[in-house]
Amino acid sequence: MSEPTGLRARKKERTRDAIADAAVSLFLEHGFDRVSVNDIAVAAEISKPTLFRYFPTKEDLVLHRFADHQGEAARVVRDRGSGIKPLTALHWHFRAALDRYDPVTGLNDHPEVVAFHRLVFTTPSLAGRLTRYQLEDEEALADALGEGIQARLRAAQVLAVQRVLARTNWQKIADGRTASDVHPEAVADADQAFNQLR
Amino acid sequence: MSEPTGLRARKKERTRDAIADAAVSLFLEHGFDRVSVNDIAVAAEISKPTLFRYFPTKEDLVLHRFADHQGEAARVVRDRGSGIKPLTALHWHFRAALDRYDPVTGLNDHPEVVAFHRLVFTTPSLAGRLTRYQLEDEEALADALGEGIQARLRAAQVLAVQRVLARTNWQKIADGRTASDVHPEAVADADQAFNQLR
DNA sequence: GTTACTCGGTTAAAAAAGCAACTTGGTCAT
């Protein structure tokens, strides 16, 4: 089942996690701009070039969590069962994410996750970079949906909807409500939004 | 004060410790001969060639603790203050080791240390290899003491005395007594032995 | 305005580690 991870692969993954963890925890403590990549390298006990071999930019130290979900929407569409419309596949996928309180849905009240979201959206360079990821995601989804301007438009609308939903959920959490409390509304919002898309 | 240890040196030392710890704990649990170097490599999460880059033989995985004290007697003699006789320097050094319950004196009742001694002295290949270390130690001490057969003889006698003292202490500990209980006798034995050497 | 820092990011060379396949020597079964 699980790939026979060699020693090399296992250590690489651990190093990557250690770097990202050190970075995020330093960022949360002091703010993105007050922490240098050198500080992170020292905290993670690696050298600076090694850090950049794992993450292309300082921003990616934070955004890799989004990056890891790159192209997910496109994949969902491509891998949907036969006879299922793209939009329903995406809808189900989002609802499933909601049900497991996946952080990407904004529906997660773990303090760490909340602080992380705050970090991303209140740091300009991070928010900026995040939109680049979203653009690529959008392109991939467009390709999965077909060709021409039509596919592009639908891809943009779907992702815009998902962003609005996530942002809405996050806002309610930020106001102090719990994830499980918000869950029903989140599901209702999602259903309405996806139905409206058709 | 502390050497400015680079990243490389620090990690190397940690790896070395991790290997040795994994090895000794496996040996203590299953016995020296029932544990393969491969088992150790797996437990320490390194590859077999890497293991042998750190320790030349399987025995050295255990004996490095003695190896790290290699040439200590010689050093004590060379670094003694002016006007101090070699024998007194060695005497004081041994007494200091007794006072801090250094495992090399045999005067240490930590279960781990006791088990470790048992492991070394009941495993033929280990005991054998240990004598090789002692020989080298003896040569170094002889060189520090001077030249000729005279120096050699004295070196051999000093180290023989230390071995007897350690073995005596260890025996008492093995009989169930505590280190602090044995300590006065150990000091008296040492004083007598060293005085007799003059 | 020049000087000197700091910070994000890169480069080249050398050390270290991983991997797989090999040698050597012993043990056991047939």
Place this chain on the structure above:
DNA sequence: ATGACCAAGTTGCTTTTTTAACCGAGTAAC
């Protein structure tokens, strides 16, 4: 004794990491 196996070390090759030095942009001092 032959062949199969296992364990201690080794070898050659590749990948990863460290190190120190550098680049280019920004910025504060004077």
